[in-house]
Amino acid sequence: VNMGTALIYDEEMTRYKLLWVDPACKIEVPERLVVSYGALVENGLADRCVSIPVREATDADILLVHSEEYLEAVKKTPYMTLEELKEFTLQYGDVYFHPNIYHCAKLALGATLQLVDNVMTGKVRNGLALVRPPGHHSMRSAASGFCIFNNVAIAAQYVKQKYGVKRVLIVDWDIHHGQGVQYSFEDDPSVLYFSWHRYEHQKFWPNLRESDFDVVGKEKGAGSTINVPWNKVKMQNSDYLSIFFHVLLPVAYEFSPDLVLVCAGFDSAIGDPEGEMCATPDIFAHLTHLLMNLAGGKLCAVLEGGYNLKSLAQSVCQTVHSLLGDPAPRPANLEGPCNSALESLQCVRSAHRKYWSCLKHAGSLKYTLIVNVLSFSTIRENFIKDADDKDAVTLSSLIALVDKMEKNEVVLTRDLLYSNLFFYISVLSQGCSDASGFIQAVLGLLLPLGYEYDPSLVLLVQTPGSGICDSVWQQLTGLLQGLAQGHILVLMQRTCIDPTCSSLLGDAAPSLGQLHAAPPEDVEAVENLRQRLKADWKLLQTTDEPDD
Ligand SMILES: NCCCNCCCCCC(=O)CS
Numbered sequence: 001v002n003m004g005t006a007l008i009y010d011e012e013m014t015r016y017k018l019l020w021v022d023p024a025c026k027i028e029v030p031e032r033l034v035v036s037y038g039a040l041v042e043n044g045l046a047d048r049c050v051s052i053p054v055r056e057a058t059d060a061d062i063l064l065v066h067s068e069e070y071l072e073a074v075k076k077t078p079y080m081t082l083e084e085l086k087e088f089t090l091q092y093g094d095v096y097f098h099p100n101i102y103h104c105a106k107l108a109l110g111a112t113l114q115l116v117d118n119v120m121t122g123k124v125r126n127g128l129a130l131v132r133p134p135g136h137h138s139m140r141s142a143a144s145g146f147c148i149f150n151n152v153a154i155a156a157q158y159v160k161q162k163y164g165v166k167r168v169l170i171v172d173w174d175i176h177h178g179q180g181v182q183y184s185f186e187d188d189p190s191v192l193y194f195s196w197h198r199y200e201h202q203k204f205w206p207n208l209r210e211s212d213f214d215v216v217g218k219e220k221g222a223g224s225t226i227n228v229p230w231n232k233v234k235m236q237n238s239d240y241l242s243i244f245f246h247v248l249l250p251v252a253y254e255f256s257p258d259l260v261l262v263c264a265g266f267d268s269a270i271g272d273p274e275g276e277m278c279a280t281p282d283i284f285a286h287l288t289h290l291l292m293n294l295a296g297g298k299l300c301a302v303l304e305g306g307y308n309l310k311s312l313a314q315s316v317c318q319t320v321h322s323l324l325g326d327p328a329p330r331p332a333n334l335e336g337p338c339n340s341a342l343e344s345l346q347c348v349r350s351a352h353r354k355y356w357s358c359l360k361h362a363g364s365l366k367y368t369l370i371v372n373v374l375s376f377s378t379i380r381e382n383f384i385k386d387a388d389d390k391d392a393v394t395l396s397s398l399i400a401l402v403d404k405m406e407k408n409e410v411v412l413t414r415d416l417l418y419s420n421l422f423f424y425i426s427v428l429s430q431g432c433s434d435a436s437g438f439i440q441a442v443l444g445l446l447l448p449l450g451y452e453y454d455p456s457l458v459l460l461v462q463t464p465g466s467g468i469c470d471s472v473w474q475q476l477t478g479l480l481q482g483l484a485q486g487h488i489l490v491l492m493q494r495t496c497i498d499p500t501c502s503s504l505l506g507d508a509a510p511s512l513g514q515l516h517a518a519p520p521e522d523v524e525a526v527e528n529l530r531q532r533l534k535a536d537w538k539l540l541q542t543t544d545e546p547d548d
Pocket residue numbers: 024094134137145146174176205265267274304305306
């Protein structure tokens with residue numbers, strides 16, 4: 001059952017701004033919240049959400065991450081003159097203070113904690129906190145990058161303490177590295193921090209050595225920090241999706257978090273002066289959707305950056321559409337990751353190979369994943385004799401088709417691929433013993449293919465006796481709804497109807513639990529398939545040379 005999506009916003013957080021000249025800070029304006037919330041209202045999205053009031057964070061909340069001396073210092077700022085505020089600001093970098101910013105920072109944090117409270121207590125399934133000041137750059141005793149208190153880092157400590165949460169995944173899709181979050185959890189294996197960021201070989205702000213791909217966490221936390229540097233600008237949708245399919249999602253499913261927190265910065269979208277990337281706002285519908293089957297759907301998105309007001313508003317709307325369960329727009333003309341992205345992808349995977357079994361190999365194969373892609377015309381010629389309307393695909397003809405497929409009388413051939421419409425997956429499984437192998441094959445092979453193929457209909461067939469257990473089946477059904485604007489047709493036997501229907505109705509799939517290492521002997525099957533296909537299917541690439 002879908003308990004709905006929370007939206008947490010209060011216009012008080014628009015009531016602070018830059019009071020002096022500072023080129024580095026002038027982009028962080030109150031209008032960022034006004035246009036974001038306004039767009040949600042205009043598009044009828046605010047009304048579809050559960051409106052939850054903000055609260056003021058307490059000292060105890062703030063001290064979960066920050067030091068007493070830092071909090072005491074910030075407490076003095078409401079009483080400072082303009083000159084004193086300027087003076088106080090000089091000790092930090094790329095941030096400004098204002099008499100009302102302390103109040104707003106407490107509201108931004110309070111909004112974040114209200115969101116996680118309502119998700120953790122099951123009042124809502126997921127939600128978005130529209131806040132400023134942002135948080136992910138602020139550190140234990142320092143403000144930085146427009147951030148005063150680290151909203152998401154505090155939220156992670158808060159849920160561990162209050163709800164005994166064992167594992168928290170933080171996905172930071174903002175275009176800057178959230179160094180404040182990284183520092184909070186670098187030795188903490190219970191919090192997996194993932195961030196991609198404009199880096200340009202350390203030439204881009206905040207110019208830190210520890211933002212590079214080889215910084216993976218310390219001591220017990222080794223492997224629980226994942227840094228993906230973008231060493232070039234103009235990254236596109238394909239680059240972002242490649243990182244999700246081949247790094248974040250495989251690791252996230254293996255980690256199996258109890259809660260997903262998103263540092264939802266939208267300066268990674270096209271038009272943003274900071275990011276200078278080319279990914280379009282609709283990509284955030286897909287990024288959100290791809291995370292929504294983790295943690296039983298418990299996902300809290302918290303606004304960080306985003307400075308192009310048009311791009312920001314559109315990206316916020318795309319995110320909320322997905323949180324509400326609306327089908328994502330079709331991922332138009334994906335052409336595959338650029339070489340720089342492939343290089344980063346390869347570096348990150350090899351840096352984390354020793355910590356995550358899914359990266360040791362592309363996921364084992366207890367399931368024979370036969371990917372049959374059929375052109376509509378082929379289906380029509382061969383199977384639809386009776387349909388009077390030439391374009392109608394009748395259910396009976398589909399079932400006839402399935403029978404032929406299972407006997408492999410119709411096989412994958414190159415030219416078939418480019419007609420269109422059908423992307424047919426027949427998943428033959430030998431029992432559910434190895435959900436991890438299945439999921440890794442879905443994430444590293446099936447989804448990239450599907451996104452690149454961009455079908456207008458997904459036909460999902462559960463072959464008789466396939467033995468796929470319900471939760472795995474629900475994950476597959478849920479993930480595939482990111483394709484074809486959610487137009488998915490499932491042919492199955494009776495037993496699987498309930499779990500399938502709940503997934504088709506938008507319920508999050510149940511968590512699969514922590515995934516163990518898949519038995520290696522099956523691995524080459526999916527690797528071979530990927531190697532064979534990747535020449536034509538760019539999203540399958542993970543390196544610019546054959547996998548070692
Ligand atoms: N000192 C050189 C100026 C470089 N610009 C820095 C701007 C900080 C951006 C922080 C941000 O966007 C939070 S999401």
